[in-house]
Every structure is written in structure tokens, then in C-alpha cells.
Amino acid sequence: MTLWFIRGLRRGVVTTRYPARPDASAASLPTPPTFRLQALTSQTADRLAETCPSGALRRDGSVLVYDVGRCTACGRCAAAAPHAVIRSGEFELATTDRSTLIKEIPVRGEGR
């Protein structure tokens, strides 16, 4: 056991300072997509909604209803429409109100 103790001392502290300070490892985490409004045409929106395997994207008239809660950050939307979808980098998504996870993204060329 002494050996383990010495090993532990030599190993030092690895614990993150999060949430007091940001953690660098968050940069490589998969995160939900962010949409480029300029590129989000109705065709693109429909393709995205069809691509999404978790039903997080749904076209509802002039808006693309985006349920962040359902999103698995799988990246298929970004692969399907790289021009319209980019990485958001947001991982602190917890909420006490489910409805705040549902975003309505306006679709270009609709509702005019």
C-alpha cells in the first residue's frame, strides 16, 4: 500500500477545475450543430430533417424546429450540408425547462 501511496503522490493532481475554470478537454467534445441562416434554404432544411437519425430536426413551415435535447451530435447533418451546419462548441446544455431546448431556426426563402 505504501507503494501505491508514493505512486499517487508522484502522479500529482489531475482533477479538473471545472466549473470554477473552463476545462481544455471540452474543446474536442462532440457538440450540437449551429446553423448558418444564410445557407439554410428550405431544401437544405428538408434534407437535414430527413438526415437526422434522432428526430431532433423537423421542418414546420417557415422554421426548422431544432430539439437540442434529442440531438446526439452525431454530425450527420454537418456531413449532409457542410455549408449550412457548423460545430457549436456548446456542451453546457443542461436546463430545468425542457422547452428551452427547442429552438426554432428560421428557414430562408420561407415565410416571405
Place this chain on the structure above:
Amino acid sequence: MTPLDFLYAAAACWLAAAATGVLTARTAAGLRACCALSGAGGVAAAAGGGWALFYGNTTVTSAGGATVIGATLQLQATSLAGVFTALLGIVAVAIALYAPRYHSPSGGTALYLAAYNLALLGCLGVLAAGGMVTFLIAWETMSLACYLLILRHPREVRAARGAFWFLALSEAGFLLVVAAFVILSSKTGFTTLTGIAAHASSVAGGWRAAAYLLALVGFGFKAGLVPLHVWLPEAHPVAPADGSAFLSGVVVKLGVYGIALFAFRLAPPTGTWPGLVTMFGGAVTAAIGILYAMAERDIKRFLAYSTIENAGIIVTAFGAAMIFHASGQQALWSFLLIAGMYHVANHGCYKTLLFLEAGVTEHATGTRDMDRLGGLVHRLPRSAVIAFVGTLGIAALPPLNGFVSEWLIFQGLFQGFRTGSHLTGILIVLAAGTLGLTGGLAIYAFVRGFGIPYLGMPRTRPAAEASERGQPVLGPALLALVCVALAVGAPVVLYALDKMARAVTGVTLGPLLLPGNLTVIPAHADFSAFSPTYLAVFLVCALAVPVLIYLAGRPRAGSVRAPVWDGGIVAFRPRMQYSAMTFSAPTRVTFDALYRPSVSVTRPSDDDPAGRSGPVHYEAQVTPVFERYLYRPLVRCLEWLADLVRPIQSGDVNLYLLYVFAVILLAYLLGAV
């Protein structure tokens, strides 16, 4: 009037009850009449015993005689026997209250009740015997009546087997007892107990020791000392519940009485070693008794083994008392006699109670197997409360009576250092250690003995459908009351026992036992003290504290009742409860060498490697070590001897006439010499 008059009355009642039993117990009214007579006898015996106990300033409180069929019966009421007589009376009353509801009127019941009342009479005769012949006749009457009592269902193989074990070991013991009496009476020239006691000091030490050892072994058969105990677990389960209660509550105690009679009154042996032998015999008996009890599933066998344990505890106390006597510690001699006798009374009450409740359980559910019971506290609430009192008593938990007497015994044993010899002192404390182990295991065993049948979920349908309607309550309830009285009234009991001890040992403890204030001290003021009465009152009051805390701390907003956390399974099933055997598995593993269990498992995976699930069955049988390795060779040896003498039984009448002639000739020749 004398105490003996009460005993005459009791004898008359029981004789009448036996006759009534034979004649009328085929009807309900007759059954009740018989039990009423039997109960009246019990009241008389309890009164007579109690009187003899309280006013026993001298050894013989009252004596008398009667001539029956040409033989003179010598009778006396002594305070030593008074304890047992009072116990006999109480047990008889409890059983008389219990039996009318337990038994159904029939021819078998009639014979059974006759045998039972004769057995009561025999016990009374043993306790009231003033002479050796009277004693032996009564002893034999008791044994034969008990044999018949065990044979309530003679067609059952197990009943015949149990009864035969009882009879065979009884007779073996009887021979030794006869030998012990013959030695004493031939060396003193007296046949009355008083005469033998008065002149015992003239008998050589060797003869006294021989007589004592013969008596110890002879009565040990009845008292259930290991390895002479084998009849108890065989006979108790097959007898009716009240019969088993009587066997454990009284008959086993008469064995203890016999040992006490020889050890303290008739011819106390000299030297330390008889005491050491007795003490270790008792300690080993206690430990082995409780260990075997742990391995039993049958409630009555379990209780029978527990009886062996308690007899062991009493005999340990007596043995230690003898050692103290031999080392000149007269106060402790007397003290341990008192403690042992206290335990006699206690065990007689709660063990009778537990056997009677075992009978209730068996009648209500049709089984005595703990692993087929469970949840009876909801189905048989009154019985459960009564059995709980008895369980607290027998587990020696305060504030019940078992705790008082075991505390006294331990206090006596812990003063082993006063013997003056280091070796003896250490040995006594060693015995105390064994009793400590026994006590711990006894708590464990009775948590199991109460918890498995009464708590949890019913394991079988009969257990789930048990009903208390029509089951006897009064008898066990009376015993529960006596148990509480023996605990709370400890100072009174000890006052009476002190008088008894003074009559036997000549030592008055007085303030060295009861310094006043309802406090008890163990023969020496500088050792320890406690008050059973205050303890009982305090514990009951202490119960109020958590209740008050609960009431005070109860949330005003109201609390939520949630079911037991079960890991989220669909539903608890009875198969998910500890069973009697799994509960005692740690003991079984620890004392593997003693139990030598043989395990048999059937499970689907044994012959099907695919992993199909299905019913699992697991059995672990404890090897009956004494039966197998001690008695079986003995029986074989006897059979071999019987084979040897078989040729003389030819069936030829002429040859038999020749035998008769030869015997007569031999008798004449011996007479001439």
C-alpha cells in the same frame, strides 16, 4: 395441615384424572372434566411445593407414610424438591388449560390423558419420595407413563422409534440410579433419604464418589447430558405438544433433581474433581445442545436441543457449586445452587410455553418445519406475542427471567478465582466462557426460532391461511405471566430460594444475596450487583424514549409511507427470504467439523450445460455424530451379544424346565452359602 397434605390432594386429583381420562375423554365434556381435575391437582401441587419451599427451615418439612399393597411408601416434602414440585404444579395447570382445546376427544386421547396423569403422579412421587424404594418405584412409574405418552400415535414409525429411544435410555439410566442408591443404602444401612443424608459422612469418599458418578450418569440420561441426550430430539417431535412440553418442562428437570439430590443432599462427594466433571459435562452439553439446535428446521426438535442446552447450563452451575464447596467457598456453593435452581424454574416455564406454542403452530398450519412457515405474527397474533415473551426469556434477554438466572450463574462462575487454586479458577472461567458462547448462540438460535416462523412472508399456502380460531391461548399465557413474574419478582424468588439453600447447605446468604433495595448481589458484596426489577421497569420506560422522540419529531406536514426498497423487482417472493437453514449457515460453516454436513444439490445446470433455468433444490444434512459413532456400534455390539445367547432359546419345553430347575438349584446353593 402440612405441605404434604397438598401433595396428597394433588395425587388424588391426578389419580382421579387418570381414571376420568380413561373412562370419559371420548367426549368433549369428559375431556374437559379430566383436564379440570388435572389442573386442580396442579394447583394443589404448586401450593404444596411453594409452601415447602417458603417454610423449608429444615431439610424435611413434613413426612408421612402410607401402606400400599403391603409396601410402605415413605413420603416427605422437602424444600429442595419444593422448587420442582411448584414447577410441576404450574406446568400441570398450564397444560390443563391448554389440553381441552388442543386434543380432540377420542379413544387415543383418553389413553393419552390417562398416561399423562399417571406420569404427573409419578413425578410427584419422585419429588415427594422419602425413601429409596418409593423413589425408584415412582421413577419407574414416571418413565413408563412417559413412554406411553410419547406413543400417542403408536402406528407411526417415528413415534415408536422416539418412544423406544426414550424407554431404552431411561432403563439404562434407571439401572445406574439403582446401583447408586444400593451403594449408599448398603454403606449407611438406611433406606430413607433422611437416614442416608444423616449418615453419609460415615461413608468412605471412594464409595460416595462412585455413588455420585453413577447417579450423575443415570440421571444424566433423563437430564439429557451429552452424549446421553439422544432421546430428546427423537421423542419430543412425536409426542403431542403438551406431552413434549411436559417432557421438557418437568421430566428433564427430574433428572436435574436427581443430580442435585445426590450432589447436595444425600452424599455430597468430596474433592474437587466430581465437581469439575459435572461442570464440564454441563458446559459441553450446553454448547453442543445449542449447536445442534442451530441445525434443526423442525421446531420441536429445535426446542428439544435447546432443552439439552439449558439442562447443561443448570448442571454447569451445580458442578461449579460443588467445586466451591470442596474449596471451602460455602457462600458461593449456596449461591450457585440458588442460581441453578432459579434456572430450573425459568426454563421449566418458558420451554413449556414454547412447546405449547409449537403445538398451536402445528395445529394451525399442519407443519413444524420452519422453512414452510413464515408471517405467522399476522395470522396468529396472540400466539406470537406469547411466544415472543418465551423467546425473550429463553434467549436470556433482559428484562425476562432467563436473563436473571443466567446472570446469576455467570456471576457465580466469574468468581472462580475465589477457589484459591489457579487451575480450578481458570477451569471454572473456561466453563463460563463456554456458557458465554452458548448464550450468544442461543440468542442467534432464537432470533431464528422466532423470526423464521413468525416474521416475514408466509412460505407456503397453509402458513398463509393459518387461523388462530379455536387455538388454546390461556395455558401459554399463564406461563408467560409466570415468566414475567419470575423476572420482576426476582427478589421474592431469591428470598425463597435462599431459604431452600439454607435447608440444603446450611449456609444463609441473606444480605449477601439480597441487600435490600430490590438489588441482587452474587454472594460477595465486592463483586457486582444488579436489580432485575429496576432493570425491567427501566427497560420498559426506555422504550418510551424512542416513542416520544418519534412523536415529537413527527413532521407536521405528514409523512409519506413508501414500500420496502426491493431493488425494483416486480414483487418480493417468499423464496427470497432467509430460510431457517440459510440463516444459520455461518454457524454451519464455522462448526463444520461438528456437523459434518452432507450436501445434495439438484439444479438444472447439473446435467444441462446450456444454462436452462428451473427449480433448484438444496439440502444439507447434519450427520448425527452421537447416533452414528457412539450408539450404532453399541447397538451392534448388543445385537452380537444377543446372537451369542440365542442358542439357549430353543423352543423346547423340556429344556426350559431344565433351566428353571437349574436356577432354583443355584438359588438354594447361594442361600446355603
Place this chain on the structure above:
Amino acid sequence: MTAVEPKAVPGEVTTFQVASPHLEAVVRDLATELRLADMFAADGDTTTLRLVWANDTAGQAGYVITETPLETGVYPQLSDIAPAAFVEECEIYEQFGIRPATGKALNRVMLPPHAGLPPPGLPTLGHRPETEPEEARAAHTVGGQAFEFPFGPVRQVGVESLYYGLVTSGEEVVDLYLFTWHKHRGLEWRLQGTTPQQALFLAERTEGLSAVALGWAVAAAAEAATGTWVPEAAQRARAVALELERLYNHAAAMAALCQSTGLTVGQSAAEIALERLLRLNAQAFGHRYLFGVVAAGGVSRAPDADAIRALLPGAYGEFKRAADALLGTNSFLDRLEATGVLSAGQAKALGLVGPVARASGLAADARWVPGGPYGNETAVATGTAGDVLARFTVMLAEAAESVRLIGEFLDAGTAAGTADLPRTSGTGLGWAESPRGEALAWVELGRDGRITRARLRPASARNWRGFDDACRSQNVFTDIPIIEASFWLTVAGMAR
């Protein structure tokens, strides 16, 4: 008709038709040489029973599939010949309502007992009967002097839901049975009608801790069904992901072993290694658990080779130091040695795979099948004792081999890229060696290129059946958590 004797061809999947009257004889014959890797049914005009056999011999590894149309709706009790078939017999009953001919009782694998039988509206793959005959299920009764210790389904913190019925006499393990239906999600049913690329989403989430292996198996099955050739650089990228998956799983198993033996310091050391490996995964492939790496026809992402080269030595060094320290801690090794022993015979009979089988001396590894990115020189560690310690040392050796392989693949070059799957019908078998052992997938594609029947067989679905035997070898039930950690299975993989 068995015109040809079924034989395994190295690196290939050979399919044979076996008429149902001959099935028993063929199984008897094949069971002596090959390992029964899977068994499942599929609906067509008639229900077809397929048995997947694996040849584990190094250099000749390959698969044989026997197809048996069940016109009569019954099939012989194959578990009597090959015990490995038993769990699948139960599954086929619960999916298709077909019972083996002998009518022996079956275990409950997927269907919950308390939701009504059959649960209203529960979709099935075939034609499950409306009511279950009573003799179809064996009663769980415990008799004599034992009792069932109910454990679960809600168990310790941070572990999956699983019910153990632990039959014990107080100390020893008399018997043990598992209920996994609490987690059954009907995945094979869900995969029907999806495209292979869509199917990967659920396949990865069948058993998240072997997402790469299952994804690879499903993708390979679809590729085989359509005859698609995957670029070698993409294959190597898959292999890098697979070896990274093996590394972090073995680190997690080491942490779990330490936790089960109460060695908290060891657990912390293993978890430091685990977390560094997971971060390496995120850096290399963008996901801590490597979800979404495998795509139908290739890989969606190429590994960040520089990140792996930079970070792997440090992370693996952490792993190695923890492992070395554990191998020098006697109090830890004492708990492992002679615990949860599985003999080679048991492992073979039950068709176990992965480190569990290898620790018992059965050298079986799906990486040995020729044709993939793995060369012939892939070292496969085996043990002989079959106890927890043997499984632990096998895992350590595999981790070292994984590091070597990753370096090799990176040197050979990896690249993202997918080949398009043509929309044709067909069937195919896919496999990959997950950290727990061989993962298999079989798909049948319709004419529109969508899946009409998918069979998922993660390694967990195989190895749980050896868990009971390993536990029964034990005298004390406190060893069960240690055995569970050394198997390092998931309930999700079993209850898919």
C-alpha cells in the same frame, strides 16, 4: 440436401443449404470442428433458420452459414447437441414463436413477465403465438435449505440494470440466473426498413461500449450483401478506432476489477488511464466513445494521426503503470486467482468468445479472419487457468498488442472515405473483434437497399451465458462482482 459437406473457406463466408431433416446430423458433425457462433431465424416465404459457424484456426479462419427452411415450423433441439444454441433457441421462440421439437422449457430472454403475455401490441419479427403454453417456461422455484437472494434490477450506482437471482445456502453460490429483459429494446425489429447507414446509428447504440465493433460488423454485413469494396485506408481507419476502443475498454475493466476488489487506489490509477484514453479518442475521432466513426462503405472520419502519436504513449504509459502496480499488489491478485474459473470445455460448449474464451485457452479472434486490415501476425494472447487473473492478464496483453497495431495502421496510412453501397438485394455476414470478443451482424437487404432482417450478435450476447457457470464455480458470493468485472460485459448488448 447436403450435396456438399459444409466446410469453412479461409477468410470467406460459405453458405450451405441444409434441409430440416438433415439439420441434426449436420449440426452434430459441424459442432465437433467448428464453433457455433450464432443462430437466428428470418422470415421469408417460410421461416428460415440460419446457423453461423466459425472456424477459429489461425490462418484458416472463416465462417460457414447453414440455411434451413422450416416448412413444418419446428426444428430439432439443437442445444442438446451444441449447448451454445440455447439462448438463441429462447430468442427465436420469443421472436418467432417457434420452439424446438422436444418442447423443453425455455428461459425468458426478452419478453417481460409482468406486462401481460404477450405484451399488448409488442411487435415481433415472425408469428409469435398469442398465448404461451405453460410448459414453455421453467418455474423458478427454490427448494430445501437455500433461498434466492434478489439483487437488482436497480443495483449499484453507475451500473446497468440487471436482475441476479442468486440462489444461496447462506454463503455458497448454489445457482444463479439472470434476467435481462428489463433492458430489451427490440433493436432487431427497429432495424427493419432502415438503410444500412441509418442502421449504423442504432447499431452503435446497441452496446455503446463496443460501438466501433458493432458498427463495423453491420457495415461489413451490408457491404458483403451488396458486394461493396471498402478502401484499404478506410479499413485501417476502422481498425485504429477498433483498437482504441479495445484499449479504453480494457482500462475500464481494470478500473472495475479494482472497484470490485475494493482497491480504490488502483481504481483511481486505472480511471486516470481510462479518462486519458477517452480524451485521446475525442481528439482523434471527435467522440469519446468513437460513435459515428464507421460509415456504410467506409469511415466518416479519419483519425487525427498526429494526435494519436502524440497522446497514445502517455495514455498507454498510464495504463501500463497502473497494470504493473496491480500485478505487484498481492492483496489484489489473491482475490483474482482461482476465482470464477471456466474450463476450456465449458467455454467451448457454450461458444464463448473474446478474452473470456481466450483466458480459458481457446484461441479465437475475429481479427484472424483473412481479408481485413489485420495481418497474419496479429498476436492473440491466451491463458490456461480460465480464472479472473487469466482474463486480466489476457486483457493486458491485448492492450499492448493494440498499441502496436495502432502504430502499424497509422504508418500504413488512414483516410476517411466511403464507397457508395449499390441498392441491391442480398444477404451478408459481418464481423469484428470487439473488446469483449467477436461481434457478428447479418443483414438481409431488400431490393430498395433497405434492411428486411438484421441480426445483431454482440459479444455480450454470447458471454453472459458463461457467467452463471463461472459464478457457480465459486464458494462465496462476494466474488461475483469480481467475476462480473472480469467478464466486462454489458447488459445492453444482451438485451438488444
Place this chain on the structure above:
Amino acid sequence: MTEDELRETIARQFGRSLHIRTLDTGSCAVCEQEIRLLAAPHYDLNRLGFFFTPAPRHADLLLVTGPMIRAFAVAARKTYDAMPGPKIVVAVGACALGGVYPDDPFTHGAVDAVLPVDVWIPGCPPSPLALLHGLGVAVGRLAEKVRDVPFTEEPYPERTRGDS
């Protein structure tokens, strides 16, 4: 009670030390792995006053993963009922939030269908950092961010919203 008061109550009652019970309602075992790592040296949630407890009786917070298999709903409800109030239910991961499995004969599709969820933590799986943030949000120690994240590269064009 307004939401602010509720937050205050939670902060008062749970602000210092909180015991967590986890519940797997059909996850793929990855969320479980991430939850286990919360106690590992890199994240060490004990430093924040959170502790895991195996007994729901001692738990203040239920961390639920998985899509709530129907066959498991009884166990989930039992676990919730076994917890003393006040209690917080946290749904963890995309499955628990309805992302992977629909409401069908096998699964309820989301934890809300059976248990009253108080906090939702998206992610597949939510990384330990996300879980720490979620626990902080659950006890009112950390601010919710997602409310103000538009998930669009540029802010919403006002006219589009007004037009529709």
C-alpha cells in the same frame, strides 16, 4: 411558490451536500460509463459536495439514463417512490430526452413519460463536464446557458420572426 422561491428552497436544502442515485432505464452502457467517471480523479464530484449512494432511501437526486423501457417502468417508479422528498430527477442523455427511441411498444421513448423530470442534460453521451454542469444547474449553483444560445451563426433576423 414561484420558481425563484423554489430555486432558493432547493439551494437551501441541497446546496451543500447532495446524494445521487443512478437509474438505468435501458441505456447503451455509455452514459453509465460517463457517470462512473464523475467519481474518477479527473472529475471527482465529491469535491463539489456530491456523493453517490446505492440506496434510494438516502438519495436526493435521481440520475436517469435510457429511453425508459416499458418493462422497466415499474422498477423506475419504485425507485422514485423509494426516495424521500424533496427529490430531483435528472434525465441524462439523448435517449432519456426522447432522441433515439420513439414512444412505441418497447419503450416510452423518454423519461418524462414515467417520472417527473426536473433537469434535462442533453448529449450522447453527455460528457462528465456536461454532467457536472447539469448537477450544478439542478441544485441552482450554476446558470443555465442553453436558454440564450440561438444555435444559429448570426442572431435571428427580426423580420423573419415577425412575418410568420
